[in-house]
Amino acid sequence: MPGSNTDYFTRDNATRIISKSKFRKFIWLTIVFLLGIAIGSIPSIVLYIRSSHSGSNPSIPSGWNIDDYQSNSDYYNELTTIHDFNQTHNLRLDRLSSPQFHPQHGKSVIYLRKQFHMPDLNGSTTTLHWTCLQTNQTKQLTQPIWGVHDQQFYWVDDKTILFLSNRKSDLIQLFQINLPDDIISLIKFIEPIQITDYPLSIDNLLVNRQATRLAFSCQVYANLSIEETYNRTKTEGLSSELVYKFDKLFIRQWDKFMTGRRHHPIYLYIVQ
Known part of the structure; x- marks a missing residue:
């Protein structure tokens, strides 16, 4: 047992x-x-987080869509509650600037209009507009595209407008539009003609009163052309942006001078 x-x-x-x-x-x-x-499940969680963030913070519109734009008046007319005017409302307002009268009779004016993506302000565009001062009729001359800004325009004659824009690339170049005889009957936007195609952006456009010469500035090295400056920046691996870095408190002194790129005026003849 x-x-x-x-x-x-x-x-x-x-x-x-x-x-x-x-x-x-x-x-x-x-x-x-x-x-x-x-x-x-980690990839699914990451995708969910990204999608939720993208929904709350929409990306900048890639191009112009007539259904993607809402005017200021339409937006505020749809509001059903009263809001105090604040900085956001101020930012939503269209910016009108740089009016120039017709060079001969002065009965019409062309100006710049900067409009914002409504209502989130996520993107903007600047276009040329024409207004008849006698009838108060207005026409938008250039097509609005998000991220594209027309600027610094001049009447060359009563039918030709020169202006700077980044319509074809990230670089600011010289463009031209030809006005029709009857602007009121204009249905489509006027397609701008690109005049310059420099490898660097240009700025500060000026046209003389006789409309025979124009001038603009470009950041180039001393004694080098625009193309030579571009080739040098590519060879040396330099950025096209002009940035200064200070390692101590900046105090203006006259014991040094710049050897980098600076704005230089460039003159051209206008052939009509």
């Missing part, structure tokens, strides 16, 4: 040891399985 009891307890202990090892193995397999599920 004692022998049989001892054998019984031995088998019972062995069974308990085997059960504990199986339980531990089951626990480890469960942990590994749960970790696998957690790791596998």
Whole structure:
């Protein structure tokens, strides 16, 4: 009997040891399985977070869409509650600037209009507009495209407008539009003609009163042309942006001079 009891307890202990090892193995397999599920769900979580952020902060519109633009008056007419005027409302207002009268009779005016993507202000565009001062009729001359800004325009004659814009690339170049005889009947936007195609942006356009010459500035190296400056910046691996870095408090001193790129005037003849 004692022998049989001892054998019984031995088998019972062995069974308990085997059960504990199986339980531990089951626990480890469960942990590994749960970790696998957690790791596998990481991409889905990342995509969800990105989609939620993109929904709350829309990207800048890539181009012009007539359904993507809402005028200031339409936006505020749709509001059903009263809002105090704040800085956001001020930013939504269109900017009208740089009016220039017709060079001969002065009965019409061309000006710049900067409009913003409504209502989130996520993008803007600047275009040329024409207004008849006698009838108060207005026509938009150039097509609005988000991120494109027309600027610094001049009447060359009663039918030709020169202006600067970044319509074809990120670089600011010289463009021209030819006005039709009957601007009131204009249905489509006028397609601008690109005049210059420099590898660097130009700025500060000026046209003389006789409309025979024009001048603009460009950041170039001394005694180098625009093309030579561009080639030098590419060879030296320099950025086209002009940035100054100060390692101490800036105090104007006259013991040094710049050897980098500076704005230089460039003159051209206008052939009509």
